[in-house]
Structure formats: structure tokens, C-alpha cells
Amino acid sequence: MNILEERILKDGIVKEGNVLKVDSFLNHQMDIDLFDEMGKEFKRRFADKPINKILTIEASGIGIACVVAQHFHVPVVFAKKAKSINLEGEMYVAEVESFTHKCKNNVIVAQKFLSPDDHVLIIDDFLANGCALQGLIQIVQSAGATVEGIGIAVEKGFQTGGRSIRNLGFQLESLAIVESMDAKTGKIVFSEQ
Numbered sequence: 076m077n078i079l080e081e082r083i084l085k086d087g088i089v090k091e092g093n094v095l096k097v098d099s100f101l102n103h104q105m106d107i108d109l110f111d112e113m114g115k116e117f118k119r120r121f122a123d124k125p126i127n128k129i130l131t132i133e134a135s136g137i138g139i140a141c142v143v144a145q146h147f148h149v150p151v152v153f154a155k156k157a158k159s160i161n162l163e164g165e166m167y168v169a170e171v172e173s174f175t176h177k178c179k180n181n182v183i184v185a186q187k188f189l190s191p192d193d194h195v196l197i198i199d200d201f202l203a204n205g206c207a208l209q210g211l212i213q214i215v216q217s218a219g220a221t222v223e224g225i226g227i228a229v230e231k232g233f234q235t236g237g238r239s240i241r242n243l244g245f246q247l248e249s250l251a252i253v254e255s256m257d258a259k260t261g262k263i264v265f266s267e268q
């Protein structure tokens with residue numbers, strides 16, 4: 076069991092509706108030493124990739140992406156969520172449905188921050204149905220850039236996102252894959268990796 080899985084067992088809370096709350100260490104209060112270990116592990120898993128940029132999505136991906144970026148020594152770009160698009164300058168736009176908030180957002184990245192020369196590692200905190208990731212992949216592809224890999228902290232393996240993204244041929248690495256979780260008992264089971 077890795078350090079993130081241990082922490083999820085210690086401090087994660089299973090909520091109704093297939094939501095795992097990890098706000099005491101991952102996406103509200105943030106444990107930076109834990110993020111640093113995660114960054115080391117992503118660097119190991121993507122060691123052979125020519126990554127020159129990290130892309131994430133606001134808000135909860137940003138903290139993780141910044142610490143991960145210290146291991147790759149590359150800049151971080153985050154996609155902004157925009158209800159109405161202020162088309163000041165050229166933007167890449169994708170529509171993303173939020174799993175936790177059940178609403179649709181346009182996510183945008185300024186064209187000047189992604190180009191065909193970029194080799195991108197996408198980072199996010201959670202993977203559920205894969206909608207956020209599909210949006211980020213679409214943005215990278217609109218720029219003519221290359222998705223070199225995708226690094227996720229927590230994948231909920233019982234939802235469809237992981238399978239569909241892997242089926243598209245991307246190297247998707249999740250540090251903890253939850254195979255099952257139960258809001259009544261609080262029990263969380265991880266997939267063997």
C-alpha cells in the first residue's frame with residue numbers, strides 16, 4: 076500500500092453518492108509533504124516522457140500540479156472554469172460536466188500558453204467519469220500539442236472514466252485506485268497496482 080492509499084484509509088471519508096471526501100489533506104487543506112511524495116512518484120512513472128508543461132484544472136488540481144511540477148521543472152497551466160466566455164484574446168474551450176457539482180462549465184486556456192511544440196502531462200486530483208479529463212485532452216489536442224501522460228491522485232475504479240481514457244491509448248497513472256467504497260461502513264478497498 077502506498078502513502079496516498081494509507082492516508083485515504085486514515086483520513087478519507089466516504090459520502091453517499093459515490094463521493095470520497097479528502098478535504099483534510101488533498102483538496103481543501105493540503106498536505107504538501109504528501110504532494111511532494113506524489114510528485115516523486117509521477118516523475119518515476121513518466122521518466123521517459125519529454126514533458127515540458129503540466130496542465131490541470133481549477134481549483135483542486137492546481138495545488139497538486141504545482142508541487143508535481145517541481146519534480147519536472149516545467150510550468151503549470153490551469154484551465155479556468157468560465158460560465159460565460161470572455162473572448163478577450165484567443166482561447167481554447169471545452170465543455171466539462173462537474174461530477175461533484177452536477178453542472179456544466181466551459182473550461183478555457185489562452186492559446187498563447189499551449190502550442191504544437193508542447194508535450195503535456197495532465198494532472199488532476201480525482202478521476203470519476205472522466206469528463207474533466209476529456210475536456211483537458213480536447214484542449215491539448217485543439218492546440219496541436221501532445222498528451223504525454225495523465226497523472227491522477229485518486230481514481231474511482233468503479234466509475235467509467237479510467238477505462239475509457241485508457242481505451243483511447245493514453246498512459247494514465249493513478250496513485251490510488253478505489254475499487255469499492257461504502258458510505259455505511261466507511262470501508263474503502265483499493266485495486267492492486
Ligand code: 5GP
Nearest residue numbers: 093094095174201202203204205206207236
Ligand atoms: P469526472 O469529470 O472524472 O467525472 O470527475 C472529476 C472531477 O470531479 C475531479 O476534478 C474532482 O474535482 C471531482 N470529483 C469526482 N469525484 C470526486 C470524489 O469522489 N471526491 C471529490 N472530492 N471530488 C470528486
